Amino acid sequence: MEELLKTAGIYYNSSSANLKQLAREFFKSLDFDNDAKSASMSSSGNGSLKFMEVMSLYYIIKSGRPFCEGCDEFIPGMFFTCSECFENGTNNPFCVCPMCFENERFIHPSHKSNLFLDNYTLLEAKRQSAMATRIAAEAKQLEAKREEELLATFATFPRQNQVINVVIENFTFRLFW
Ligand SMILES: [Zn+2]
Numbered sequence: 716m717e718e719l720l721k722t723a724g725i726y727y728n729s730s731s732a733n734l735k736q737l738a739r740e741f742f743k744s745l746d747f748d749n750d751a752k753s754a755s756m757s758s759s760g761n762g763s764l765k766f767m768e769v770m771s772l773y774y775i776i777k778s779g780r781p782f783c784e785g786c787d788e789f790i791p792g793m794f795f796t797c798s799e800c801f802e803n804g805t806n807n808p809f810c811v812c813p814m815c816f817e818n819e820r821f822i823h824p825s826h827k828s829n830l831f832l833d834n835y836t837l838l839e840a841k842r843q844s845a846m847a848t849r850i851a852a853e854a855k856q857l858e859a860k861r862e863e864e865l866l867a868t869f870a871t872f873p874r875q876n877q878v879i880n881v882v883i884e885n886f887t888f889r890l891f892w
């Protein structure tokens with residue numbers, strides 16, 4: 716939980732004043748114990764801790780932190796996820812905690828390949844795919860540029876032919892006269 720609090724804190728601190736204000740308003744609207752004071756933003760006491768706990772909860776929801784399909788527990792750290800479910804963009808990606816993954820304490824019959832990736836490898840795979848897309852786009856751009864250059868060369872052909880004709884005419888003229 717400590718890591719989640721820290722992550723939520725980093726997000727909160729680096730967000731805009733506007734967003735911070737919205738977060739505070741949201742927190743105040745929860746009004747713990749029906750007492751506006753308990754939801755205060757004081758740096759001492761429970762107020763600030765409660766606020767960060769709510770921010771952590773918000774972060775958990777927003778970041779799509781998963782619950783384990785094996786033990787049903789919230790997975791606070793790294794996890795393994797079915798790459799097929801992930802790529803299919805399903806609403807419920809199939810994720811398991813390291814313990815359940817290691818002990819095969821889960822049933823996932825929908826995908827026989829059972830290619831599970833941990834969240835770090837998944838992030839890396841996403842980077843690789845983005846890189847491949849960029850390289851392909853650059854190659855396409857280069858090809859289009861080459862084609863354009865080739866077309867420009869063709870466009871100057873008639874003129875070049877004219878020059879050659881003039882040279883040939885002059886040459887024949889000198890030969891015969
Ligand atoms: Zn589990």
Ligand SMILES: [Zn+2]
Nearest residue numbers: 797799800826
């Ligand atoms: Zn799956």
